[in-house]
Amino acid sequence: MARRRKPPVDQIVQADCVAELARMPDECFDMCFADPPYNLQLQGELHRPDRSRVNGVEDTWDQFDSMSAYDEFTAAWMSEVKRALKPNGTLWVIGTYHNIYRVGKVLQDLGFWILNDVTWVKKNPMPNFRGVRFTNATESLIWAVRDQERKDYTFNYALMKERNEGKQMRSDWRFNLCTGNERIKDCDGQKVHSTQKPEALDRGRVQETRATLRWDRD
Numbered sequence: 220m221a222r223r224r225k226p227p228v229d230q231i232v233q234a235d236c237v238a239e240l241a242r243m244p245d246e247c248f249d250m251c252f253a254d255p256p257y258n259l260q261l262q263g264e265l266h267r268p269d270r271s272r273v274n275g276v277e278d279t280w281d282q283f284d285s286m287s288a289y290d291e292f293t294a295a296w297m298s299e300v301k302r303a304l305k306p307n308g309t310l311w312v313i314g315t316y317h318n319i320y321r322v323g324k325v326l327q328d329l330g331f332w333i334l335n336d337v338t339w340v341k342k343n344p345m346p347n348f349r350g351v352r353f354t355n356a357t358e359s360l361i362w363a364v365r366d367q368e369r370k371d372y373t374f375n376y377a378l379m380k381e382r383n384e385g386k387q388m389r390s391d392w393r394f395n396l397c398t399g400n401e402r403i404k405d406c407d408g409q410k411v412h413s414t415q416k417p418e419a420l421d422r423g424r425v426q427e428t429r430a431t432l433r434w435d436r437d
């Protein structure tokens with residue numbers, strides 16, 4: 220497949236990520252943020268104590284035949300990300316306990332160097348309806364640089380500290396799930412996407428590790 224001479228700018232491309240990334244030039248991106256399928260492997264329906272059904276993540280995009288099929292998918296998109304990232308570029312990837320450890324193994328096997336693992340503490344998590352486990356109130360984000368020896372990745376330390384009342388930004392981030400007006404709904408009031416993330420995830424933190432407009436745009 221012919222590679223694009225330049226990556227698209229300010230565009231949302233809806234396509235298979237592995238095929239589309241394969242069209243990107245080598246070493247063209249400063250940062251990649253990935254929110255891949257969780258591979259939840261749900262077994263049966265989940266109900267609330269009032270018997271109403273919980274709309275979980277039952278989408279076909281989250282279904283893989285096996286753990287190794289999920290690992291292969293992860294290695295496919297992540298290898299393309301690695302090729303398309305600049306040597307000092309960074310990868311953010313978010314996941315839950317279902318997938319983040321597998322994703323982390325692939326990431327390390329490919330030679331990425333982990334800079335932080337961040338915990339998103341959900342201030343309004345969904346309860347554990349059956350009362351058989353702890354309330355699952357966190358997700359994890361891995362932040363990794365492409366090449367271990369590169370120390371010149373983007374990290375706007377001073378700006379984040381200033382915004383954080385003079386304190387260093389920590390690796391535990393506390394904010395709500397995506398609810399209310401932020402949650403995109405269809406005309407029947409149903410969620411358009413089962414796993415929409417809140418804007419707070421990006422705002423003021425992830426975006427401060429992104430060097431925008433640094434491609435050669437001549």
Ligand SMILES: C[S@@+](CC[C@H](N)C(=O)[O-])C[C@H]1O[C@@H](n2cnc3c(N)ncnc32)[C@H](O)[C@@H]1O
Binds near residue numbers: 234255280415417
């Ligand atoms: C966890 S969800 C991401 C949710 C998104 N961050 C949001 O806030 O709405 C995972 C997404 O990966 C997409 N996906 C799965 N396989 C894909 C593929 N091969 N190429 C592109 N996207 C894919 C699914 O369609 C799904 O929307």
